[in-house]
Amino acid sequence: MAYNLMSASPSTSLSHETHLFCNSLSPPNLSQLKTHKNLNFPLKKSPLRFSSKVSLQEPAVNAVSLDSEIPDEKPVSSSKSLWVNPKSARASKLKQKSYDYRFASFVKIAESLNSCNPVEEDISGVLDILGDKIVEQDAVIVLNNMSNTETAPLVLNYFQKRLKVRREVVLYNVTLKVFRKCKDLDGAINLFNHMLERGVKPDNVTFSTIISCARQCSLPEKAVEWFEKMSSFGCEPDAVTCSVMVDAYGRVGNTDVALSLYDRARSEKWRLDAVTFSTLIRIYGSMGNFDGCLNLYEEMKALGVRPNASVYNSLLDAMGRAKRPWQAKNIYRDMVKNGVEPTWGTYAALIRAYGRARYGEDALAVYREMKEKGLEMSVVLYNTLLSTCADVGFTDEALEIFQDMKSSGTCTPDSWTFASLITLYSCSGKVEEAEATLTEMLEAGFEPNIFVLTSIIQCYGKAGRTDDVVRTFDRLLELGITPDDRFLGCLLNVITQAPKEELGKLTSCIEKANPKLGHIVKLLVVGENIEGESFRNEARELFESIGADVKKAYCNCLIDLCVNLDQVERACELLDLGLALEIYTDIMSKTPAQWSLHLKSLSLGAALTALHIWMNDLSKALESGEEFPSLLGINTGHGKHKFSEKGLAGVFETHLKELNAPFHEAPDKVGWFLTTKVAATSWLESRRSHDVVAAA
Numbered sequence: 001m002a003y004n005l006m007s008a009s010p011s012t013s014l015s016h017e018t019h020l021f022c023n024s025l026s027p028p029n030l031s032q033l034k035t036h037k038n039l040n041f042p043l044k045k046s047p048l049r050f051s052s053k054v055s056l057q058e059p060a061v062n063a064v065s066l067d068s069e070i071p072d073e074k075p076v077s078s079s080k081s082l083w084v085n086p087k088s089a090r091a092s093k094l095k096q097k098s099y100d101y102r103f104a105s106f107v108k109i110a111e112s113l114n115s116c117n118p119v120e121e122d123i124s125g126v127l128d129i130l131g132d133k134i135v136e137q138d139a140v141i142v143l144n145n146m147s148n149t150e151t152a153p154l155v156l157n158y159f160q161k162r163l164k165v166r167r168e169v170v171l172y173n174v175t176l177k178v179f180r181k182c183k184d185l186d187g188a189i190n191l192f193n194h195m196l197e198r199g200v201k202p203d204n205v206t207f208s209t210i211i212s213c214a215r216q217c218s219l220p221e222k223a224v225e226w227f228e229k230m231s232s233f234g235c236e237p238d239a240v241t242c243s244v245m246v247d248a249y250g251r252v253g254n255t256d257v258a259l260s261l262y263d264r265a266r267s268e269k270w271r272l273d274a275v276t277f278s279t280l281i282r283i284y285g286s287m288g289n290f291d292g293c294l295n296l297y298e299e300m301k302a303l304g305v306r307p308n309a310s311v312y313n314s315l316l317d318a319m320g321r322a323k324r325p326w327q328a329k330n331i332y333r334d335m336v337k338n339g340v341e342p343t344w345g346t347y348a349a350l351i352r353a354y355g356r357a358r359y360g361e362d363a364l365a366v367y368r369e370m371k372e373k374g375l376e377m378s379v380v381l382y383n384t385l386l387s388t389c390a391d392v393g394f395t396d397e398a399l400e401i402f403q404d405m406k407s408s409g410t411c412t413p414d415s416w417t418f419a420s421l422i423t424l425y426s427c428s429g430k431v432e433e434a435e436a437t438l439t440e441m442l443e444a445g446f447e448p449n450i451f452v453l454t455s456i457i458q459c460y461g462k463a464g465r466t467d468d469v470v471r472t473f474d475r476l477l478e479l480g481i482t483p484d485d486r487f488l489g490c491l492l493n494v495i496t497q498a499p500k501e502e503l504g505k506l507t508s509c510i511e512k513a514n515p516k517l518g519h520i521v522k523l524l525v526v527g528e529n530i531e532g533e534s535f536r537n538e539a540r541e542l543f544e545s546i547g548a549d550v551k552k553a554y555c556n557c558l559i560d561l562c563v564n565l566d567q568v569e570r571a572c573e574l575l576d577l578g579l580a581l582e583i584y585t586d587i588m589s590k591t592p593a594q595w596s597l598h599l600k601s602l603s604l605g606a607a608l609t610a611l612h613i614w615m616n617d618l619s620k621a622l623e624s625g626e627e628f629p630s631l632l633g634i635n636t637g638h639g640k641h642k643f644s645e646k647g648l649a650g651v652f653e654t655h656l657k658e659l660n661a662p663f664h665e666a667p668d669k670v671g672w673f674l675t676t677k678v679a680a681t682s683w684l685e686s687r688r689s690h691d692v693v694a695a696a
Contacts, residue, residue, distance in 0.1 A: 246261045587610055604651060656673060
C-alpha cells in the first residue's frame, strides 16, 4: 500500500503545485520551476514518489518492518545538473533556492520542534518562520522528521489551522509515525480517536502504522485487535500488513490463523521478515514439528531472508525440545559462521538443549563461555546445569557451579537447586554430603518435597541404611505427601539392594504406600507357593494400574528381586508378562545372517533372565533341527552409568566366562558379544550332554 497525499485521480494530484517545496525560506522568483514536468524525482532516490499518486508508504523491501513512510535519503531535484562556480556571487542565492537547502531547513525546524516546550506559543514561534506560503508537503516533511510525541500533536494542529488539505488523513498518518518511533501506543490510539472526532476517515496506512507500533511495543494482542478493526472501517489489509500479522497471531497463540496467513504468504509470495520466521519456528516447535522448524530455516535462506539471533535462538530451542543436540551444534556453528552475534538467549537455549540430552561437557563449555563474556546466569540456568551434572555424575563441576551461584550476588539457590545437589550425592552414595545439603535446604526455608525425599531414600538404600529409609518414609507421610509411582519405584530399587533379613521392613513401607505392589513384593519375599497363573494375573493387574513411564522400572526391580531370592521361574514369568504387555519390546531379533539378544534397556537381573530364556530357546531350536545363522550376538550397550562401578557389558563378560559360553566382545562393535554358528552349536551340544549326565 502507499500513502496518498491526494486521491488516485490525476485531476487531484499535486502536479499543478509548481512551487512544490517553495515557501518563505526561498525567494518569490520561481521562474526556474514553471512546470511540473521540469521536475524529475527518480523513484529509487526520492523521499516522495511523484505520480498520479504521491506515495509516502514504506518501500517494499522494508514492508514488514514498517519503519518509515518516507525514506531518509533526499531526492535529486532534476535529472539535469547545472554547474555553478562556487566563487560566483550568485552561488549562495542559488543554493538557497535548491531543494537540498530547503529540505535541510525543514529537518532543522523539526529538530527545534522536538526540543521546544509543548505549548502552542513555542510551537508557533518555531513554525512562523515558514510564513504564509505553506503547502501540504512542507507539513508532511516536518512531521515526518519529528520524534517528540508531546509536541507532534501541537504541530499537527498548527498546520491544520493554516492549510486546506485535500487528504487530512496523510497528516495524521505521519504524526502517528512519530508515536510509533517513540513506541507510544497509547498516544497513537488517542490520536486515532482525535481523527474520528474530527471526521477524518482512517485508511490502510493508518492501521498499518498502529499495528506496527503495537508490534514494536511487544503487544501482539493489540496488533491483532487493530488488525481485526480494519474491516469495520472499510479497509482491506494488504500483503504488507498481513505479513506482519503472521507474527502477531503466532505470538498471541492463535496458531491456526498464523499458519493460514503463512500459507497465503507462500502462495501469494508476500515478503516475510526474519522476526516472522522466528515466530513460525516457535509455533512449529510447540507443535512438535521439529523437521518443519528446519524446513522453515532452509526456506527463509532460499528466499534471501537473513536469519537473525531470534531465528537461531528459536531453532536452538526447538532442537533442544526435540533432544537433537547434534543439530543444535550445527545451527550454532551456522550462526557464528554467518556473523550473527550470540545473545544471552542463544546460550540459554544451548544449555537447555545439551542438558536435556545429558551432553554434560558441552553444557559446561557453554557455561564457561558465558562467564568469560561476563553474561549473568539466571537461577533456572544454574539449576539446569546442576541437574545435568546430577544426571551424568559431575560432582566436582556441580560444586563449582553451586559456589558460583551463591557468590554471584544475583541468584539465590532455590528448592530445585538443593534437590539437584541431593540427587547428585544420592546417586554416588555420599550420605553425609546429602544430609548436609538437606540441612542447608531446611535452613534456607525450603521444605523437602517428594523429589528430594526420593533421592534421600535412594542414598540411604545405596549405603545399606535400611532404618534411615524407613524413617524417611515415615517423615514423608507425616508431611502429608502422598507417595507417587516414582517414589515407589525408588523403594523397589532399594529393596533389591537390601539384605534378606531387612526385606520385611521395606515390604511394610511398600504395602502402606501401594497395597497391590506390596502384595506382589510380599509374595516374593515370603516365598509363598502361589500358582503361576494366579501370580501372573495379580502382576498384570498391578502393571495395568500404574503409569506407562514407570512400568519398565517396576518390572526390572521385581525381576531383580526374584533373581536375588533365587526365584528363577518367577523372574521368567515376570519377563514373559513384560513382553506380553509390551513393557519390553525388541529384546530378541532374527535375520538370515544373525540372531541377536538386545539387553540395553534391562536391569542386570532382567538381562540375566533374558539370557537364560534365550539360551533355552537356542537349545530348543538346535533340538528341533532349526538352521542357525552364521553369527549370533548379545548387545549389552556400549557404556556404563557414571555412578555404576561396572556396566552391563562388564558384568556379562564375567558371566559369559563363568558359563564357558563362546561369546567374545567384538573389537569393532562396542557393547556386542559375538560368536559363530559352529562355536554356538558345539557349546549348546556340550551343555545338553552335561544336563543329561547331571539328570542321570
